[in-house]
Every structure is written in C-alpha cells, then in structure tokens.
Amino acid sequence: MQYRPTSIKLAVRSFLRVYADRAGIQQNQGFFIMPKRKSDTKLQEDGEPASKKKVTAEEGTKVPVEDKKVDNGTSAETNFAPTDKKTPDGRSSNLKVSAWNIAGLRAWMKKGCLSYISKEDADIYILQETKIPSDKVPKEAKVDGYFTYWNDSKEKAGYAGTALYSKEKPINVTFGIGVDKHDKEGRVITAEYEKYYVVGAYIPNSGRGLVRLDYRQEWDADFLTFLKGLDAKKPVIFCGDLNVAHQEIDLKNPKTNKNKTAGFTDQERDGFTKLLNEGFVDSFRHLYPDKKDMYSYWTYMGNCRAKNVGWRLDYFVLSKALVPNLCESTMRSNVMGSDHCPIILELAI
Amino acid sequence: MQYRPTSIKLAVRSFLRVYADRAGIQQNQGFFIMPKRKSDTKLQEDGEPASKKKVTAEEGTKVPVEDKKVDNGTSAETNFAPTDKKTPDGRSSNLKVSAWNIAGLRAWMKKGCLSYISKEDADIYILQETKIPSDKVPKEAKVDGYFTYWNDSKEKAGYAGTALYSKEKPINVTFGIGVDKHDKEGRVITAEYEKYYVVGAYIPNSGRGLVRLDYRQEWDADFLTFLKGLDAKKPVIFCGDLNVAHQEIDLKNPKTNKNKTAGFTDQERDGFTKLLNEGFVDSFRHLYPDKKDMYSYWTYMGNCRAKNVGWRLDYFVLSKALVPNLCESTMRSNVMGSDHCPIILELAI
DNA sequence: CTTGCTACG
DNA sequence: CGTATCAAG
Numbered sequence: 001m002q003y004r005p006t007s008i009k010l011a012v013r014s015f016l017r018v019y020a021d022r023a024g025i026q027q028n029q030g031f032f033i034m035p036k037r038k039s040d041t042k043l044q045e046d047g048e049p050a051s052k053k054k055v056t057a058e059e060g061t062k063v064p065v066e067d068k069k070v071d072n073g074t075s076a077e078t079n080f081a082p083t084d085k086k087t088p089d090g091r092s093s094n095l096k097v098s099a100w101n102i103a104g105l106r107a108w109m110k111k112g113c114l115s116y117i118s119k120e121d122a123d124i125y126i127l128q129e130t131k132i133p134s135d136k137v138p139k140e141a142k143v144d145g146y147f148t149y150w151n152d153s154k155e156k157a158g159y160a161g162t163a164l165y166s167k168e169k170p171i172n173v174t175f176g177i178g179v180d181k182h183d184k185e186g187r188v189i190t191a192e193y194e195k196y197y198v199v200g201a202y203i204p205n206s207g208r209g210l211v212r213l214d215y216r217q218e219w220d221a222d223f224l225t226f227l228k229g230l231d232a233k234k235p236v237i238f239c240g241d242l243n244v245a246h247q248e249i250d251l252k253n254p255k256t257n258k259n260k261t262a263g264f265t266d267q268e269r270d271g272f273t274k275l276l277n278e279g280f281v282d283s284f285r286h287l288y289p290d291k292k293d294m295y296s297y298w299t300y301m302g303n304c305r306a307k308n309v310g311w312r313l314d315y316f317v318l319s320k321a322l323v324p325n326l327c328e329s330t331m332r333s334n335v336m337g338s339d340h341c342p343i344i345l346e347l348a349i
Numbered sequence: 350m351q352y353r354p355t356s357i358k359l360a361v362r363s364f365l366r367v368y369a370d371r372a373g374i375q376q377n378q379g380f381f382i383m384p385k386r387k388s389d390t391k392l393q394e395d396g397e398p399a400s401k402k403k404v405t406a407e408e409g410t411k412v413p414v415e416d417k418k419v420d421n422g423t424s425a426e427t428n429f430a431p432t433d434k435k436t437p438d439g440r441s442s443n444l445k446v447s448a449w450n451i452a453g454l455r456a457w458m459k460k461g462c463l464s465y466i467s468k469e470d471a472d473i474y475i476l477q478e479t480k481i482p483s484d485k486v487p488k489e490a491k492v493d494g495y496f497t498y499w500n501d502s503k504e505k506a507g508y509a510g511t512a513l514y515s516k517e518k519p520i521n522v523t524f525g526i527g528v529d530k531h532d533k534e535g536r537v538i539t540a541e542y543e544k545y546y547v548v549g550a551y552i553p554n555s556g557r558g559l560v561r562l563d564y565r566q567e568w569d570a571d572f573l574t575f576l577k578g579l580d581a582k583k584p585v586i587f588c589g590d591l592n593v594a595h596q597e598i599d600l601k602n603p604k605t606n607k608n609k610t611a612g613f614t615d616q617e618r619d620g621f622t623k624l625l626n627e628g629f630v631d632s633f634r635h636l637y638p639d640k641k642d643m644y645s646y647w648t649y650m651g652n653c654r655a656k657n658v659g660w661r662l663d664y665f666v667l668s669k670a671l672v673p674n675l676c677e678s679t680m681r682s683n684v685m686g687s688d689h690c691p692i693i694l695e696l697a698i
Numbered sequence: 699c700t701t702g703c704t705a706c707g
Numbered sequence: 708c709g710t711a712t713c714a715a716g
Contacts, residue, residue: 107700129701131701132702159702207716302699338700453711455711456709648708650708688709
C-alpha cells in the first residue's frame with residue numbers, strides 16, 4: 001500500500017498530540033526523544049516509528065512523591081473546614097472563595113464532583129472550562145443555596161466558558177471585560193459585592209506552537225486595564241486559570257518548557273509581572289514565598305499528576321488593599337475530577 | 350438570553366439523532382411523537398420540549414421475548430459446533446463462513462470479541478464496518494491461523510471498511526468492484542477459491558432522509574454487474590451487511606419504516622429482488638421461508654435488541670449452483686459486541 | 699490523556 | 708445509542 005497523505009498527517013498529529021503538551025520537546029536523536037532507561041521499557045521488535053514509546057520532558061522526570069489518595073471532593077485527607085490561620089493582625093477567616101478549572105461540566109458532574117460544592121462549603125465558586133452552552137446547563141448544576149451565573153462561548157459550543165456561584169446575591173454581575181474581541185468565549189464573570197469585586201476568569205491559552213501568543217498579549221493588556229478600572233472603585237479578588245506559571249518555582253520543568261510551551265513564555269510571565277506591578281498580589285506566593293512542588297495543573301498525559309509533574313496555573317490575585325485580610329490561599333491538590341485541582345482563598349473581611 | 354441559531358440547530362439535530370434512526374417517525378401532536386402509555390412514564394414537570402421523552406416506532410412496540418443472555422462470542426447457549434443439518438442429498442457441512450458488521454474494530458476488540466473468531470472456528474470471516482485504516486490494524490486482530498485482508502475508506506478515516514479472514518490462502522483477493530466511484534470506501538473484498546468466490550460487502554446505507562438513496566441505486570446496479578461477472582466464471586458466495594430488509598417479514602416494523610427509513614424503501618428492496626432474479630438465492634429465506642422475528646440488526650437506541658425490534662440486513666446470497674450444497678444459514682442472535690450479530694453459512698462443498 | 703463536537707449509522 | 712474523527716488543552 002502506498003503512503004497516503006492522510007496517514008502521514010495523522011501520524012504527525014498523533015505525535016504532537018501525545019508528546020508536545022506542556023512538555024517541551026527534548027532534542028535527542030534528531031526529531032524524536034529517546035526514552036529514559038527504564039526497567040520495564042522493552043526494545044522495539046518491529047519497524048514502528050520511534051515516536052511511539054517516547055517520553056516527554058514531563059514524563060521523563062521521576063519525582064518521588066508519597067502516593068496520594070484519589071477523591072471527588074470527598075477526601076478524608078482533605079480538611080475542608082475553615083482554616084485556623086489568621087490575618088497578620090489576628091482576625092479569623094469569614095469568607096471562602098474557591099476556583100476550579102473543571103475541564104467540562106458534564107464530565108465533571110458524572111464523576112460526582114458536584115459534591116465538592118457542599119463539601120468545601122465556600123461562599124463563592126468560580127468554575128472555568130465549563131464547556132457548555134448556558135442554555136444547556138443541567139438544573140442540578142444550579143446548586144441549592146447559591147445564585148449561579150453562567151458565561152459561555154458564543155461561537156464555539158462546548159469551548160471554554162465560566163460559572164460563578166454565590167451564597168450571597170451579588171450587587172451586580174457582569175460578563176466579559178467590555179471589549180468585544182475578548183468577550184466571545186465566555187471567559188470572565190465579575191460579581192460586585194459591598195466591599196469588593198470578585199473576577200473569575202479563564203485566561204486564553206497561547207496554544208500549541210504558541211499560535212495564540214500574540215492574541216494572549218493583547219488580552220493581557222486589555223484585561224489589566226479592566227482590572228485597574230475595577231480596582232479604582234473597590235478592592236478586587238481576581239481568580240481562576242490564568243494560564244501562566246509565573247516563575248521557575250511554579251512548574252516542575254522550567255528548563256524544558258521555557259519559551260516553548262504555552263504558559264511559560266517570557267511574554268506570558270511578563271504579563272503577570274506587570275499585573276503585580278500595578279498593585280496586585282499573588283496571594284499564594286505572598287504567603288509561601290519559597291514553597292516548591294505546589295501545583296494546580298497536571299497534564300493528563302504520562303501520569304504526570306501521580307508524579308506531581310505539574311504547573312501552578314490557578315491563582316487568587318488580590319488588590320494590595322486586601323492583603324491585610326488574607327488568612328489562607330492554597331491548592332486542594334488531592335481533589336480529583338479534572339486536570340486542574342481546586343484552589344481556595346480565605347479572607348477576614 | 351437570546352435564541353442563538355446554533356442552539357436551534359443543535360436541538361433539531363439532537364432530535365433527529367435520537368428519534369429518527371430506522372424508526373419511522375409517527376405523526377402525532379404535530380411534529381413530535383407522544384409516548385405510548387407506559388406505567389413508568391412520568392409526566393413532564395417543567396417546560397422542556399416534548400421531544401425529550403418521546404418514543405420511536407421501534408421503541409413503542411412491545412414484544413414479549415424471553416430474556417436473552419448476553420455474551421461476546423462465548424455464550425454457553427450458542428452452539429458453535431458444525432451443524433448437524435445436511436444438504437438435501439444428505440451431505441454434511443465442510444465449509445463454514447461467518448459475516449459480522451462489527452461497528453468499529455477497536456471497540457469490538459476491547460469488548461473481547463476477538464474470541465468469537467476461535468469460538469466459531471469458521472473457515473472464512475467477513476467483517477464489515479471495521480472503521481479503521483488498514484495501516485492501523487492492531488497485529489492481534491490478524492488472528493493466527495488465518496490469512497487476513499483489509500480494505501479501508503480512502504478518504505474518510507474511521508469510516509466503513511471491511512476485512513476478510515481465511516484459513517486457506519485464497520487463489521486471489523481483490524478489493525472493490527472495479528468502478529472508481531464505488532471503490533473509495535473500502536466496502537468490498539473478494540476472495541477466489543478453487544470452486545467459488547466469496548464476496549464480502551458492506552453495502553452503502555441510504556442515509557438519514559434517504560440522502561444517499563440515488564447513489565445506492567447506482568451502486569446496486571454496478572454491483573449486480575460485478576456479481577454476474579463473477580458468477581459467469583464460478584459460483585459466488587456473497588455476504589455481509591446488505592443494508593436492506595427484503596420483505597415485511599424481514600423487519601419488526603414494516604409499516605412505519607416503509608419508504609421512510611434507509612433499508613426499507615421500494616428502491617432498495619427492488620434492488621435485492623433484481624439480484625435474486627439474476628440467479629441468486631437468499632440462503633436464509635430459502636431454508637426458512639416463513640420464519641419470523643429473525644433479525645441481524647437492532648438499533649442501539651431504545652433497547653431494541655432486548656425487545657427484538659430488529660431488521661434482517663445481513664445475508665448470505667448464493668449463486669443458484671450452490672443451493673444443493675446448502676446445509677445451514679442462520680443468525681447468531683445472542684452473540685453481542687455490535688448493533689449487528691454475526692451470521693453464519695454452512696456448506697457441503 | 700481527556701472533553702466535547704461532529705458525521706454517520 | 709454508540710463508534711470514530713476532530714479541535715483544543
């Protein structure tokens with residue numbers, strides 16, 4: 001049989017799909033990567049292309065991590081109770097916010113993840129990548145005791161999308177950032193409360209081959225303008241999947257991913273730095289300046305989560321004015337249900 | 350929120366997908382079908398469109414059928430041994446052929462259906478709807494003890510496709526029927542043996558809304574020419590998913606499907622009649638002229654298989670010259686693994 | 699690897 | 708209802 005163009009196209013695509021995801025291709029043996037020596041790695045017997053059994057930069061890094069129990073928001077090991085930690089001036093948390101990139105509401109619900117909502121008992125939830133048109137959201141997703149708000153992708157059904165759940169009814173809720181070209185993918189929901197704004201966002205991924213990095217930079221600029229506009233009125237809690245690992249400490253494999261993989265280019269990192277320079281604070285890093293191996297995302301590929309080969313892509317970014325109110329900001333690393341884990345913020349307001 | 354065109358399109362598509370498949374839409378309440386009264390049918394509580402809980406012509410017909418045990422080719426209830434039945438002149442079977450539309454080789458293998466091959470122990474297998482490019486067929490599918498031949502769709506990957514397994518090496522194997530416009534979808538494999546040809550085929554479905562009925566008629570004409578050409582040289586065993594139920598006895602719901610659903614239009618049925626008029630014989634119907642409720646296909650929808658609401662779409666069609674050799678032609682109705690069941694033919698050659 | 703969409707049956 | 712593709716991450 002002849003080599004048909006489709007076969008070649010498929011093979012290349014398959015390679016890219018499996019081996020180029022947040023991985024940073026290692027250069028070795030020309031284009032393909034040789035597998036790390038591994039006791040259970042059998043040699044090829046036949047003529048299959050070497051790509052088949054190769055490993056990514058992520059997979060290749062062995063990280064001795066204590067086995068983590070899996071759960072769907074009901075882990076016995078996760079303490080969902082309000083934190084004991086207090087503000088610097090000794091006040092206890094009275095506001096909990098949770099943000100989770102759920103990678104598809106319908107699949108997430110099938111896994112029983114809705115139980116996370118009651119288990120965590122946060123005052124506000126931000127869900128990203130709901131991947132569902134607003135008019136198709138099942139009513140069970142509109143959990144009792146919460147006002148829920150849904151934003152969706154206007155053109156591509158089943159793409160991106162965000163939701164906001166709030167125990168208290170916000171004074172006002174807006175969708176998007178008021179810039180048409182950025183408001184077609186349902187990426188932002190803003191809820192206004194008496195003393196603050198909560199901005200839940202799913203920041204655009206720069207894509208394979210960084211095809212959308214230019215757009216991302218436009219987004220970052222316009223989004224910063226939006227945030228500063230809010231911050232001029234009331235303090236802001238900005239959270240969600242920001243699709244950037246800020247510093248080398250924020251991902252397992254900085255070397256191999258730097259300026260290669262979406263989420264760890266200088267442009268994206270600088271965008272985040274710029275945000276911090278405008279009076280905002282990365283709450284987790286503020287509390288834990290040197291804490292390593294804390295991630296909120298692990299690619300599904302190559303068993304990266306079990307090996308804790310991850311990225312910190314999800315953040316609570318606070319207006320400086322809110323830093324004195326900060327009790328806790330951390331990751332629910334062992335809550336399963338998506339390639340991201342939920343993150344939580346606790347404030348004394 | 351406004352009704353967006355995509356939502357409407359999706360809703361209509363969803364309706365068609367679930368409720369129009371080999372069903373024959375019943376006219377009632379305007380466009381939608383009211384459910385048959387059913388003890389467990391709850392009334393609508395909310396404003397959902399009535400389509401959601403409707404039943405098809407297939408589903409609405411309750412058929413009291415003894416429960417059938419499910420298996421993957423390893424049923425204790427199915428006797429795979431060579432038949433006791435003999436030819437009219439008393440000769441025993443010494444050739445077994447099996448044909449099965451497997452609806453996707455990869456899924457079929459995952460269900461463990463490869464075990465059917467050894468269990469049935471046929472001399473020749475024809476698989477249809479392999480849905481796999483020939484160069485992606487896993488080597489385990491190329492079962493030991495058989496020569497295997499693979500035909501695939503040249504343009505649409507993962508569509509249609511056929512395979513032929515043979516214990517004995519055929520004198521010659523050809524793909525397609527020698528007409529370019531019909532040979533792009535991998536639908537036909539012909540194996541030549543000393544005394545006969547075996548033609549395995551997956552005849553084109555006329556499609557939802559009969560969009561491909563015209564093409565189907567061109568196919569039927571050209572295919573008949575092809576078969577007659579072979580028959581002029583040696584007797585032919587023609588088998589597979591012929592995508593037609595010939596007479597009313599060949600499907601559960603002839604009334605509701607007649608001239609509405611692909612597989613039971615006058616054009617398709619006449620095509621089959623024409624074939625029989627050219628010196629070919631429907632081996633099953635020849636042996637069992639009045640046997641009802643014998644089907645080889647049941648839509649996955651509405652639990653039709655459990656209710657035996659099916660169609661006889663799979664056939665062994667023989668050159669008249671082979672009728673004296675016929676011992677058995679029947680369906681393996683309780684072999685699971687696809688929306689079709691395997692059919693088998695036993696000859697004394 | 700996983701989700702959701704689409705085409706097709 | 709179910710399989711396989713595709714785009715996206």
